[in-house]
Amino acid sequence: MTSRSSLDHRNLNHSPIMHKYEAVPIDPRVEHNLAQIMNDLGRSDDVVVREIRYEKTGAVVTAIVYIDGLSDAAAINCYIYDVLNHSIKTAFTEEREEEICTTVLAKELLFGMGAIRTVSEMASLYKYLLAGEAVILMEGDALAYHADVREWNGRAVTESTTQTVVRGPRESFTETLRTNTSLVRRKIKDPRLWLETISMGRLTQTDVTIMYINGIAKPSVIEEVRSRIRAIDIDSVLDSSFIEELIEDGKFSLFPTVYNSELPDSVAAQLLEGKVAVLVDGTPNVLLVPTQFISFFQSPEDYYQRPVYASMLRLLRFGSFFISLLFPSLYIAITTFHREMLPTSLLISVAAQREGVPFPAFVEALVMEITFEILREAGLRMPRAIGQAVSVVGTLVIGQAAVEAGIVSAAMVIVVSVTAISTFTLPAYSMSIPVRILRFVFMAVSASFGLFGIFMGLFVLLLHLCSLQSFGEPYMSPLSPYRSTFMEDSLVRLPKWMSFKRPDTAVGSGERRYRRR
Structure with a gap:
């Protein structure tokens, strides 16, 4: 097994500049290094160089290089530049010129700053410089020093807008x-x-x-x-x-x-x-x-509520998954091939609504589903203040207008609306996307083969899900292969005092992780 230290900060992909300087040592001449850095970075305006010169000759003794906007300029000025400048002036005053740019002086600075390391290659120098750290170059020293003074504006820790909860922590990750x-x-x-x-x-x-x-x-x-x-x-x-x-x-x-x-x-x-x-x-x-597949139906809020409520909501999500996947296709299959499955009164009502509709049920459902997908995407891309209103109002207005115009039936509007609402009950947005795509596939097979096509589609879908793996673990675990000992947190959530075994994804699966004192 690879050690942790061998992977820390490893460059797996090298840019041409990094590859060029991968084995090139740092030149002891500060001015040569500064010219090379400015040339490689195109003399960009955000590259800041603070120089400390020898007053008698005007030669550059020490240079501090950093990227404006990525590094904390105040910390560099107060804790690096001022300390170096004072130490160098003191050394000249006390006629200790031979120690000005030696490792001794560097260690004096490092001892006061902390979090400063050395690099000996130009590739590493560029890596830390472009990551927001300050690079210190000293005349006569073949090593460069980099100080971790990274600071840039970032979003504060706020509540998540995509995974909302009623009870539980509200903080979410940021971009830092x-x-x-x-x-x-x-x-x-x-x-x-x-x-x-x-x-x-x-x-x-x-x-x-x-x-x-x-x-x-x-x-x-x-x-x-x-x-x-x-x-x-x-x-x-x-x-x-x-x-x-x-x-x-x-x-x-x-x-x-x-x-x-x-x-x-x-x-x-x-x-x-x-x-x-x-x-x-x-x-x-x-x-x-x-x-696993069931992970996309589990919400963090399930573990902050009573197990009965959490289990009921989880079963509701599984039911909503099948509704959003199969409801339009079931409507198409029944109204096209299996009308005898409907009660007589309901059959008469549906037939009366479809009497003036010029399209078959499949085309009717396809038009409504595509229209709703367009409205949903438009609501997401539009400004937040009006996006939600446009998607909701647009759906109501278009649906009602389509019924009055005789393009679709009122029952189809209800089916499409219930299907769309059921999709929003899934906690993970990444699971709703395949459901929306497969919905059209099941609509096509139901229009061609009726309920037989739906059942065959479900069989193929189940085989596909059971064949998937995630990093060597069965995707449908613990349902397939079935493991009764790990069903305590799958379809339902048992109380915490009954859930005392580690899941099969952990070392020592089946061992106790909860003990009553």
Whole structure:
């Protein structure tokens, strides 16, 4: 198994500049290094150089280089520049010129600052400089010093707008990696919570952190995550979806095999179940692997409510999943092939509504579903103040106008509306997307083969789901393969005093994790 230290801050993807200077040592001449840095960075306006010169000759003795906007300029001026400038002037006054740019003087500064390390290659110098750290160059010294003074404006920790809860913590992840790791450490105060940081992207050099609990997460899963991330060679990593798309199983499957969340309590809970989290700098969405199908129906709020309420709501979500997937296709199949299944009064009512409709039920449902999808996307893309109003009002107005015009029946409007509302009950947005796509497939097979086509479609879908895996773990576990000992938190949630075994995704699955005192 690869050691943690060998992965920390490893450059898996090198840019041309990084590759060019990978084995090039730092020149002892400060002015030569400054000219090289400014030339490679195109003399950009945000590259700041603070020089300290020898008063008698005017030669540059020490230089501090940093990127404006990424580094804390106040800290650099107060704790680095002022200390160096004072130390150098004192050394000249006391005629200790030979010590001005030696390691002795550097250690005096480092001892007072802390969090300062040395680099000996130009590639590492560029890496830390572009990450927001201040680089210190000294005349006659073949080492450069980098101080962790990174500071940039970021979004504060606020309530999530995509995963809302009624009861439970309201904080969510931000776009700052270190803020996100600290939110998880606040939940899990255990030294076995390990982090491994990797730089990815030849151009972006994005920090990607692997987080897991040593001794609970399976070593095979940890190593699989490492190997898949290590195999990625890409120009840029701007969001966690870049990583998700490249490491997920079932690349041609509609169903997600990597879970993502922006809630720290949800991530902490799944880490305690033996899962591995992947955090990407610049995005609030954290990836979690391995994952199961039932995980997309579990809400963090289930564990903050009484088990009876949580179980009822979870069963309601499973029911809503089948309604949103099959309701339009069932309506098409019954009204087209199996009218005898309807009560006589309801059959007469539906037939009367469809008497003036010029299209078959499939075309009618297809038009309404596409119209609703257009309105839903328009509501998401429009300004937030009017987006929701446009989607709701537009649906009502268009639906009523379509019924009055005789294009669709009133029953079809009800079917499409109930189907759309059922989709919003799924806690994970990533699961609603395959449902919306498969809905059209089931509508097509129901229009062609009736209920037989729906049942065959469900059979094929079940076979596909049972064939999927997520990082070596069965996607449909514990339903397939069926494991009765791990059903305590699947379709329903048993009380906490009955849920005392570790899940099968963790080391020592089946062992007790809860004991009554």
